[in-house]
Amino acid sequence: MERTYRSANVFYIPALILFGVFVVYPFLDGVRIAFTNWNGYSRSYSYVGLRNLARLFSDRNVRLAFGNSLIYGFGSTILQQILGLSAAVLLDKKFPGRTVARTILYLPVLVPAVTMGYMWVQLLRLDGGVNDLVQVLGGHRVLWLSDRALAVGAVVAVNTLQYMGISMVIYLAGMQAIPSVYYEAAQLDGAGPWEQFRGITIPLLYPAFATSITLNLIGGLKLFDLVWALTSGGPGYTTHSLATLIYSSYFESQLAGFASANGIMLFATILAITAMLQAGLRRTEVELS
Amino acid sequence: MKKSIWRTGFVVAMAATAVAASAAERRLTVALNVSQADATFTAVTAIAKDYVKQHPGVAIDVVALPVYEQTMKTKMAANDLPDLWSTHGWSVARYSEYLTPLNDQPWFGKINPTIKPVITDKAGKVFVLPFDVDVAGIAFNRAVLDKAGVDPFGIKTWDDFKAACAKVKASGKIPVHIGGSAKDSWTVGNFYDWVAPSFLITNEKKNFRTALKDGSFDWKSWGQVAKLLVEFRDAGYLNPDYTQGTWQDVGQKMAAGEAAFGFYGNNVIGEAKKFNPAGKYGFIPVPAAGKDDAPSLITGERVTLGVWKDSKHKADALEFLGFCARPENVNRIATINGNPTGLVGSAYRSEQGDLSPYFAKIGGVRGFPYFDREYLPNGMWDSMCNTGMGLLANTMNLDQAIAKMKEDYLSLRGQ
Numbered sequence: 077m078e079r080t081y082r083s084a085n086v087f088y089i090p091a092l093i094l095f096g097v098f099v100v101y102p103f104l105d106g107v108r109i110a111f112t113n114w115n116g117y118s119r120s121y122s123y124v125g126l127r128n129l130a131r132l133f134s135d136r137n138v139r140l141a142f143g144n145s146l147i148y149g150f151g152s153t154i155l156q157q158i159l160g161l162s163a164a165v166l167l168d169k170k171f172p173g174r175t176v177a178r179t180i181l182y183l184p185v186l187v188p189a190v191t192m193g194y195m196w197v198q199l200l201r202l203d204g205g206v207n208d209l210v211q212v213l214g215g216h217r218v219l220w221l222s223d224r225a226l227a228v229g230a231v232v233a234v235n236t237l238q239y240m241g242i243s244m245v246i247y248l249a250g251m252q253a254i255p256s257v258y259y260e261a262a263q264l265d266g267a268g269p270w271e272q273f274r275g276i277t278i279p280l281l282y283p284a285f286a287t288s289i290t291l292n293l294i295g296g297l298k299l300f301d302l303v304w305a306l307t308s309g310g311p312g313y314t315t316h317s318l319a320t321l322i323y324s325s326y327f328e329s330q331l332a333g334f335a336s337a338n339g340i341m342l343f344a345t346i347l348a349i350t351a352m353l354q355a356g357l358r359r360t361e362v363e364l365s
Numbered sequence: 366m367k368k369s370i371w372r373t374g375f376v377v378a379m380a381a382t383a384v385a386a387s388a389a390e391r392r393l394t395v396a397l398n399v400s401q402a403d404a405t406f407t408a409v410t411a412i413a414k415d416y417v418k419q420h421p422g423v424a425i426d427v428v429a430l431p432v433y434e435q436t437m438k439t440k441m442a443a444n445d446l447p448d449l450w451s452t453h454g455w456s457v458a459r460y461s462e463y464l465t466p467l468n469d470q471p472w473f474g475k476i477n478p479t480i481k482p483v484i485t486d487k488a489g490k491v492f493v494l495p496f497d498v499d500v501a502g503i504a505f506n507r508a509v510l511d512k513a514g515v516d517p518f519g520i521k522t523w524d525d526f527k528a529a530c531a532k533v534k535a536s537g538k539i540p541v542h543i544g545g546s547a548k549d550s551w552t553v554g555n556f557y558d559w560v561a562p563s564f565l566i567t568n569e570k571k572n573f574r575t576a577l578k579d580g581s582f583d584w585k586s587w588g589q590v591a592k593l594l595v596e597f598r599d600a601g602y603l604n605p606d607y608t609q610g611t612w613q614d615v616g617q618k619m620a621a622g623e624a625a626f627g628f629y630g631n632n633v634i635g636e637a638k639k640f641n642p643a644g645k646y647g648f649i650p651v652p653a654a655g656k657d658d659a660p661s662l663i664t665g666e667r668v669t670l671g672v673w674k675d676s677k678h679k680a681d682a683l684e685f686l687g688f689c690a691r692p693e694n695v696n697r698i699a700t701i702n703g704n705p706t707g708l709v710g711s712a713y714r715s716e717q718g719d720l721s722p723y724f725a726k727i728g729g730v731r732g733f734p735y736f737d738r739e740y741l742p743n744g745m746w747d748s749m750c751n752t753g754m755g756l757l758a759n760t761m762n763l764d765q766a767i768a769k770m771k772e773d774y775l776s777l778r779g780q
Contacts, residue, residue, distance in 0.1 A: 222608035311547035312755025330744030
């Protein structure tokens with residue numbers, strides 16, 4: 077029996093090799109580059125010790141990007157859970173057009189983030205659709221992507237609208253896996269819809285919460301494509317996420333070493349936050365079971 | 366019978382494959398930093414076709430690489446480059462490490478003296494064939510200026526320029542269209558490339574040429590350059606959507622007679638002509654910072670081609686470059702861009718069309734290279750663009766913008 081298992085090990089070696097070549101090696105090389113002053117394309121560079129890592133703590137733009145990444149990560153995650161769960165609860169009930177409604181809410185997930193970003197850039201222009209609507213409602217036209225708070229808010233809003241469909245599907249799947257006998261028993265005991273939701277649906281959706289929150293949080297923390305399409309980190313450097321700042325530092329400012337140091341920080345941040353989140357969610361799940 | 370048909374077919378197929386393979390072995394790739402819709406792309410493609418007709422063993426693929434600069438940087442890092450590529454102003458500072466020196470080429474002695482210092486490195490090596498020379502000032506719509514009562518050639522200093530802007534504003538038009546997208550702020554970087562020499566370089570009595578090159582530049586002096594844009598904004602001289610406009614808007618608004626000035630090369634006039642070919646456009650030299658200096662022009666590389674030093678087809682690539690250097694080919698590309706030719710001699714001449722009178726007027730005006738390419742370390746273009754947009758959008762103050770410029774300058778100088 078033991079021999080069978082040992083021979084089965086051979087089958088994951090190709091996957092291990094691919095993982096090593098395309099993930100582990102680039103990561104380790106990225107760590108090495110973080111200690112150099114490489115411009116990203118030249119054959120020559122020198123090692124500069126901890127200078128790039130030290131700059132992470134003194135650079136205003138890194139602080140801005142770090143803060144923005146947390147806003148994109150947590151802001152989008154919270155909004156996506158609220159909207160996704162609400163949509164799931166509504167669309168779990170049987171009514172005509174339910175499938176169409178589900179499809180419409182999920183449809184934005186299928187649109188590439190870059191396309192979505194460019195669509196919203198046009199809608200948010202001074203002479204764009206959103207300002208037309210604002211004017212019809214009696215307001216003044218606004219340069220939506222010119223102010224940090226508005227632009228960061230726009231990124232969170234568009235990201236939420238685009239990906240709430242994923243949360244909705246996860247919660248719908250979770251709700252459909254809850255046996256109806258629990259609700260029938262609760263009804264016999266006189267529990268109303270809110271008590272049923274709070275006492276049965278929410279606790280039994282914890283695995284779905286863990287999946288949805290983790291996926292949304294990781295996606296939000298490393299958000300790149302939507303930010304790039306919508307603002308490219310501007311105006312100035314104010315809406316950069318850590319991921320777009322890495323790209324901008326590497327390819328535009330030609331600071332490949334600094335960009336790599338940023339990459340290490342992004343990796344460590346996501347690892348730490350998701351590890352803490354997973355531990356927290358697991359503990360709550362155990363307490364409830 | 367059937368067998369012999371198959372056999373003949375097989376032999377023909379093998380022969381065709383062999384011919385194709387031998388052609389493929391001498392296949393050159395020419396990468397350009399323009400879109401396929403650009404007239405330069407069409408012209409280079411036509412030149413390549415002419416060359417291939419005369420050299421049947423060679424095939425040439427002319428490609429418009431997407432996201433050109435980033436793609437080329439990745440290709441350089443991988444040392445996997447096209448046989449020839451355009452260097453968009455960076456033949457020395459960025460690409461020379463990967464290019465073949467061309468000083469031994471037959472056309473070398475014909476390089477236009479205006480462009481020669483710009484494309485020559487410290488060791489005297491030249492790495493590109495320049496088809497034309499970028500000569501740029503501030504583009505304008507003549508009809509808008511006439512209506513506002515502005516004589517463009519009366520503008521000598523920035524104070525004169527501001528007075529002209531006030532008149533244009535009073536006439537109900539946009540004095541300066543900066544484009545100015547917060548998303549893609551290259552138009553703001555371009556503004557600084559135009560303005561910075563007048564404050565820091567062009568004055569023979571007081572300039573910072575040496576300090577900028579040896580690293581001793583006091584970045585407080587950048588404040589006067591950065592401030593001009595803020596002054597324009599605060600005076601209402603910029604387009605109202607100055608943080609969400611685009612480069613295309615500049616040409617469109619100039620064509621529609623809604624905007625007066627654009628801080629771009631003459632390509633913005635080409636853009637305006639797409640929308641209104643009958644419009645009257647021109648350009649003036651960039652004003653001086655004060656009365657103790659004179660207006661100047663911005664000069665630099667425009668359309669160029671260099672040869673990869675490790676190309677497997679270097680001999681073919683150099684021969685193609687020699688073909689490109691023929692008068693008919695150089696003249697063709699220089700005329701498309703309305704610029705002087707990059708090579709000089711009796712057979713080399715370009716047509717400037719409607720801009721001819723303006724080119725005639727700038728004779729004797731001093732030309733200075735693009736500021737960032739000459740005086741800042743490679744990579745600072747992005748810093749100029751983003752700090753400028755930060756100032757425009759009020760997400761940065763002057764001190765923060767200066768500090769960021771200084772930090773990047775020191776950091777990139779250390780590379």
